[in-house]
Structure formats: structure tokens, C-alpha cells
């Protein structure tokens with residue numbers, strides 16, 4: 001689905017990039033029917049790239065990309081990334097496939113680990129055969145419950161290897177190590193953005209797929225209680241989708257970022273309670289706040305140190321927290337519930 005907010009935001013992203021860097025390139029996007037992946041599909045097709053989207057629709061949605069399916073520059077392949085084979089050669093591979101919602105990945109820990117391990121190994125081999133640039137969607141969760149916040153890339157992480165989140169964070173840590181090994185051994189051009197919480201149109205809000213931001217907004221729009229985990233003093237930083245996608249695409253073409261892990265996210269740290277209150281205020285809802293037990297191993301603080309991103313790219317996320325939040329709320333309120 002493409003609407004005015006998404007259309008405007010795609011143009012905003014395109015205005016920050018150079019068309020020539022992507023036009024006519026052959027691009028593979030795994031997880032292209034998902035939240036972030038579908039934005040990449042839109043921007044790259046908009047730039048005249050030839051895009052192949054591989055998705056198993058485990059968490060992705062056809063409605064995110066159905067407007068692209070008639071475009072001759074866009075090809076959709078329904079497949080598990082672990083099994084996907086291709087004789088095509090690509091310039092860029094964006095490996096976005098993954099299970100990003102904590103409730104959902106904890107329900108599917110084996111598939112989550114397989115996508116990060118076998119799926120990443122499959123993409124690394126394909127990139128090597130193509131001599132493609134390979135970008136892995138890594139995550140702030142590789143830092144676990146970080147002791148240093150804002151967290152720089154040099155921080156090694158504090159992760160419970162057998163905890164409920166380990167399928168996700170250890171899977172991504174393995175994928176990072178694998179890509180760095182391909183870079184060292186074969187000179188493959190790999191990019192490892194560690195993405196911090198992103199939000200915007202197409203973020204799933206339903207059932208196990210919902211994230212705190214989308215869940216709170218939907219609860220507020222329905223005047224239902226907003227469910228905060230723990231005391232709400234845990235922090236996150238929320239990056240609007242235009243900034244996330246711009247950061248990923250700039251990283252892809254950067255020579256200075258070859259073989260590097262780079263934080264991509266907003267440096268504005270907010271508590272979950274502040275987020276809930278801000279959503280209450282902006283939606284003018286009558287929802288109460290209710291408190292539920294904090295899930296095991298939930299990180300207390302999460303906020304990126306973005307110095308490396310700024311130094312390498314000469315760019316940093318631009319959309320202030322309230323502005324991005326307003327846009328996400330406007331989008332959810334215009335589309336109603338699913």
C-alpha cells in the first residue's frame with residue numbers, strides 16, 4: 001500500500017541520496033515485504049534499480065509491496081532465504097530477513113537462528129559469487145543489556161547466550177562475525193548497520209508482531225489501556241523510518257564503511273513511560289496506563305553513540321523524536337485498525 005505519507009517520505013529519502021549510485025543496479029532485498037525492507041524496495045525501484053525481493057512472508061505483508069508487483073523492475077520471490085538460490089549477479093544485497101519482534105522471535109527461536117545463520121551464510125556466498133556489496137541488518141540487541149550508554153560500536157556487549165532473547169541477539173552476533181570473516185578472507189564488501197528501534201508507516205501493530213511504539217499507538221487510538229512493561233523507566237531511542245533507510249543506503253555505498261559495524265539510530269534517549277505519555281498527549285485519548293511485569297533480560301537502557309556514523313557518512317538522523325512520532329501516529333490513525 002502506498003499513501004500520501006509514504007509517498008512524501010519516499011521522496012524525502014530520495015532527496016538525501018544520489019540517484020546515480022543506485023540507478024540500473026541489480027539489487028537483492030531479503031525480507032523485502034517487511035517494514036524496513038519494503039521501504040528499501042520503494043526507494044530503489046524509484047531510483048530505477050532492478051529489485052528482486054525474497055521473502056517467506058513469515059512476518060512480512062503482501063500489502064507492503066503489492067503496488068510494486070506490476071513494475072517490470074520489481075520481481076518477487078516467495079522463498080525462505082536459507083533455501084534461496086539464484087544464478088543472477090547482484091550489485092547490492094540487503095539482507096533484511098529476520099524476526100524482529102521480541103514476542104514473535106521468542107515463539108520461533110529456531111527459525112530466528114536459522115535465518116541469521118544459514119540465511120546469512122547463503123547471502124554471503126551469493127554476494128561472493130556476484131562480487132556484490134552485502135549489507136546485513138544487524139541490531140542494537142548485539143549489545144544486550146549494555147553498561148555503556150550511549151553505546152559505541154567498540155562495546156562488546158552483555159548478552160545472555162541461553163536467555164529468551166539469545167535466538168535473536170546471538171544469531172545476529174554470529175551473522176556479524178560471519179560477514180567480517182568474508183571481508184577478511186575474501187575481501188567482500190560488507191556493511192553491518194546495527195539498527196536501533198525504528199518506526200513509521202508499515203510497522204506491524206498486531207498480535208505478537210507489534211512493537212512497543214505501534215502497540216501503544218493502537219491502544220491509544222482505541223482508548224484502551226496502554227500496557228507498559230515494568231515501571232517504564234527502561235529507555236529506548238526511536239528513529240523515524242526515513243532516517244533509518246537513508247542511513248542504510250548511505251552505508252551501502254560508503255567506501256569508508258567497508259567491513260565496519262556502524263550504529264544507525266536516533267541519539268535521543270526516552271523512557272518507555274515518556275513514550276506512553278507522549279502518545280497519550282498527542283492522540284488526546286482517554287487511555288489509562290497499566291503496568292505489566294518486565295520480560296526477562298529486557299535491556300534497561302538503549303541508545304546509540306552515533307559518532308562513528310557521523311564521522312563516516314557526514315550524516316546523522318535528522319527527524320526529532322516528536323516529529324517522527326507525530327507522523328507515525330498520523331499514519332496509524334489514517335489507516336484504522338487491521
Ligand SMILES: NC(=O)c1ccc[n+]([C@@H]2O[C@H](COP(=O)([O-])OP(=O)(O)OC[C@H]3O[C@@H](n4cnc5c(N)ncnc54)[C@H](O)[C@@H]3O)[C@@H](O)[C@H]2O)c1
Pocket residue numbers: 030031032033034035036037054055056057058059060061079080081082095096097098099100101115119137138139140194195196197198199
Ligand atoms: N525495525 C527495527 O526497529 C529493527 C531494529 C534492529 C534490527 N532490525 C532488523 O532489520 C530487519 C528488518 O526488520 P523489520 O522491522 O523490517 O522486520 P519485519 O518483520 O517487518 O521484516 C522482516 C522480513 O523478513 C521476512 N523473513 C523472516 N525470515 C525470513 C526467511 N527465513 N526467509 C525469507 N524472509 C524472511 C519476513 O517475512 C519479513 O517480511 C530484521 O532483520 C531485523 O532484525 C530491525
